[in-house]
Amino acid sequence: MKAESIQSKPSYKIMGLSLPMFAILVAVVVLGTYMGVLPKGMIGAFALMMIVGAILGEIGNHMPIIKDYFGGGPIVIIFGSAALVMYGIFPKYATDIMTNFMTGEGFLDFYIAALITGSILGMKRELLVKAAVRYLPAILGGVIVSIGMVGLVGALIGYGAKEAILYIGIPIMGGGMGAGAVPLSKIFGSTLQKDPKEMLSVMVPAVALGNSLSIVVAGLLDKLGKVKPSLTGNGDLMSVQDDTVVEKNEDSPIEYKLMGIGLLISVLFFLWGSIVGKFFPSIHPYAWMIISVALVKALGLMPRKYELACFQWFQFVMDNLTGVLLVGIGVAYTNLQQVLDAMTIQYLILVGITVVGAAIGSGVVGKFVGFYPIESSITAGLCMANMGGTGDVAVLSASKRMKLMPFAQISSRLGGAFVLILASAVLKIFM
Incomplete structure (x- = not known):
């Protein structure tokens, strides 16, 4: 019996591969990289970045404290990759291949197009419409209070209101790395005529610290609910439940041709955003893409089959290529020395103010729209200030x-998209 239980125990895997098979792949990639024969373009970039992302992700997901309070794998992938560049572990030609893949060959835009299109179209229309009526005001309350507080405190402590809002407040509230800090750095770069790499180096630690503090505050809110039962629904968001805002999983078989359709639709939405942005340059093409996708979804203009195609493609990209994106952020966009220089007492205070402001603002507004304050603070506030899905x-x-995951997903999907749109407008004020 004992032998049978041991035999039935699943073996440890990385990327779905057994350790011996993964070790062989690692050996091939390491050999090719240090022999100087890593192919240019996406072949060499994918090979190296997928392996590095998988290894660093496993390390981060099993590190005590890091996995519980600092985001685990994603954070270790970003900063680990940046450290490998900083200390010259990657050969320069390999770093150039990865950097060009992210910037010159447009992998970053490719990923963002799949993420935004698939995540919004994959939602239930009823959930999207209902959220706009009752849930989005709670998100807006958290964003306004957090941005307002961080700007005020930034001015009072000498950091600067503008800098605190643009480089700390908005990135933390922007929906994580891939859908938040990275596109924000590009929006800021094109609008302010600055290098996105420099701005992202300031944003990345803010997002990471905001994520960890959000987790801590969530635990404290749970304890507050036990002391003040009137403030919490013990997992129920609304005082009066409404089943139409509960998102149910929709089973749909994976179809390879559907994913191809999803790929095409996602890049065409990105192209459409660029077309509209040409006529209305005051708003970034990313924002126009988000607005267009949300309108198509809310108005029911796209057949469900094609929405599912975009959602399946988004899931494929997210499940398989997020590690690649995070390695690329570390290599191409994160200057580790600038990150270390940014970690001042002022900086830490402003990160804390942003997260606490999000919880307070969403809790207060949530109370007025019929939500329990603690559940509203957690979902509409802290799930805006954290790092997306993880x-x-x-x-x-x-x-x-x-059980509040559907509402958390609204914050990550639509709330983050709203902040990208907001950032485009706020930039015009500061210019």
């Missing part, structure tokens, strides 16, 4: 409210 899981786990 942050949602960590925050809801810390607060023991995993």
Whole structure:
């Protein structure tokens, strides 16, 4: 019996591969990289970045404290990759291949197009419409209070209101790395005529610290609910439940041709955003893409089959290529020395103010629209200030409210998209 249980125990895998098979792949990539024969373009970039992302992700997901309070794998991938560049572990030609893949060959835009299109079209229309009526005001309350507080405190402590809002407040509230800090750095770069790499180096630690603090605050809110039961629904968001805002999983078989359709639609939405942005340059093409996708979804203009195609493509990209994106952020966009220089007492205070402001603002507004304040603070506030999907899981786990995942996803999907649009408008004020 004992032998049978041992035999039935699943073996440890990385990227779905057994350790011996993964070790062979690592050996081939390392050999090719240091022999100087890593192919240029996407072939060499994918080979090296997928392996590095998988290894660093496994390390981060099993590191005590890091996995519970600092985002785990994603953070280790970003800063680990940046450290490998900083200390010259990657050969320069390999670093150039990865950097060009992210910037010159447009992998970053490719990923963002799949993420935004698939995540919004993959939602239930009823959930999107209902969220706009009752949930989005709670998100807006958190964003306004957090941005306002960080700007005020930034001015008072000498950091600067503009700098605090643009480089700390907005990135933290922007929906994580891939859908938040990275596109924000490009929006800021094109508008302010600055290098996106420099700005991202300031944004990345803000997003990472905001994520970890959101998890801690979520645990504290859970404890507050036990002391003040009137403030919490113990996992129920609304005082009066409404089943139409509960997102149910929709089973749809994976179809390779559908994913191809999803790929095409996602890049065409990106192209459409660029076309509209040409006529209305005051708003960034990313924002026009988001607005267009949301309108198509809300108005029911696209057949469900094609929406599912975009969602399947988004899931494929997210599940398989997020590690590649995070390595690229570390290599091409994160200057580790600038990150270390940014970690001042002022900086840490402003990160804390942003997260606390999000919780307060969303809790207060949530109360007025019929939500329990603690659940509203957690979902509409902290799930805006964390690092997207992985942050949602960590925050809801810390607060023991995993049943609120659909609302957390609204914050990560639509709330983050709203902040990108908001950033385009705010930039015009500061210019």
